[in-house]
Amino acid sequence: DHIDGVAFLFTSDEELGSPSSAPLIRELAASSGAALVLEPSAGGALKTGRKGVSMYAIEIAGRAAHAGLEPHQGANALIELAHQVLAIEALADPDAGTTVTPTVARAGTATNVVPASARIDVDVRVATLAEQDRIAKAMRALAPRVAGTSLTIDGDENRPPLEPASSAELFARAARLGAELGLGDLQGVTVGGASDGNFTAAEGCPTLDGLGAVGDGAHAESEYVVVSEMAPRVALLAALVDELLRGDTP
Template identity: 45%
Template sequence: MDPILSYLVDHQQEMLADLRTFVCTETPSTDKDRLDKFAEFLRSYAEGIGGQVEVLESTEYGNHLRIEWGMDRDSLSSSVKPVLLVGHFDTVWSLGTLETMPFQIDANGRVSGPGIFDMKGGLVQGFWAIRALREVTRHVPPIVFLCNADEEIGSRSSRPFIEAEAKRASAALILEASQDGKLKTARKGVGIYHVTVEGKAAHAGLDPLAGVSAIEEMAHQILTLHAQTDMGVGTTVNVGVVQGGTRSNVTAPSAEAEVDLRVVTTAEANRMNELILGLEAHNPRAKVRVTGDINRPPMERTEATAKLFGLAKSIAADLGFDVDEVAVGGGSDGNFCAAVGTPVLDGLGAVGGGAHAVHEHLIADEMPRRAALLARLIEQIATEDPNR
């Protein structure tokens, strides 16, 4: 057995103990106090395995961490290009979820708990991959591990840090989870928009023609938006939230809608962004206003990404298992890394399922294998990088 994999198998119970600690420290995306306390815990945890930690403070959102190994203070201005690991510790779960959704391991090795799959399992595996490199090979190549606290709400404050680190990196390895073990070589871009319609109130019975129904106008806009869905090119538009009007006997004076856009390519993202922001009123007496933008640019499969996947597939085979690749509709922080031209391989975290659902879980026996894959991948990228 590969010595790194053997080390991780031998320490699987310790990995699970760390996982319990991570999961049982609740970190809702909107609870800055809880996120900052977890960041302080993570700082101490990372320092315990030789990491040099910098707290990236945020005034509105949780603080983020930049952790490095194998680098000196001059690395940022030198030709050294570290391997970038990216993971988040915020979750979609509200404080107190542990009371009804506790951390538990069943007889089949299925481990459940809030945020365990998305993505505290990936964080634990990432740290243990680095620990294995330290303990087994006695060498940790230049690594930057960026742990952010706002991924689930769009990485609003961490995005500049992610992009800056990606520009300096030889490759970005994203520790998001994988439902079937497949590695993600492409992700759709995501656009988020808010549509507001202004109409005119009137008595629906006594003077119906005097009013302008914002709801009727919004219905036209919804049909226009949904008509843009084109599965042939992978573009989808979904109006997921609609509200408007005051009473049934009043012509609706206003209406609002929230829109989700998913696109495969940057060119399509630009086209659809212009189209949505340029929506015009069907009824000239109504006013339509659209705000929003592309929240995450597409993560397109490039030759460099394909090379990374090929390397991972070869390493997995050496470790005794197989991995495949997949393109998915959801976005991640890998989208930001890809957009600045960095090779990205995503889905290197936990194997399991149920992201954002009450059956969220990971498979315990996959943790050592995935951590070993990550460790050997870091090692190979560092060895093959021509800048070193």
């Protein structure tokens, strides 16, 4: 909906990677002066940076054989999987904020059969576009190590990183307005999880995330929201929107 220069966008597929809503998000961001994202906030901190996300799936094809009679006649996809897991994990660069994590693995059909197929799912988190590009090239360059096996590599970048420069000006506004409203010293944090704010920032739209409810425990049974923080959070959002619409300087 659009009201007085403000577009409200509600989506339902963000946890899946925004496969349907991403084009609309990007379209709106490209024509907007700011994007305010109402993701929840732990401890009231605003999210001034988010890691980018890439997701990959590696299918390994081998050759089945009897595991007891003639295992040498097979091409063991599970052993190839083990080689690839170690190669993939080695792509991580903690100092650069890059994690490369094999998360799901499948192989084999029976205890007496050399596995003819296997699969690895990989979660990648990066702080910069340069690191996202490096990982993409390295993943595409993976090669089989076990004779008779082959790799099929699917996946790519899901979300670009939201780098702190995209949030700096909006965060300064929010911190000042928060102080004026008596909300204390608002903090900005960079987090590993992604949101639709990654898409808006990639379109060159100044973006500030974490303006939603204050709470913690995302995705857990113990997830909670601090009810007493709801009204102050709404006041901060309203003040920020009002100032942006009036075109006031930071």
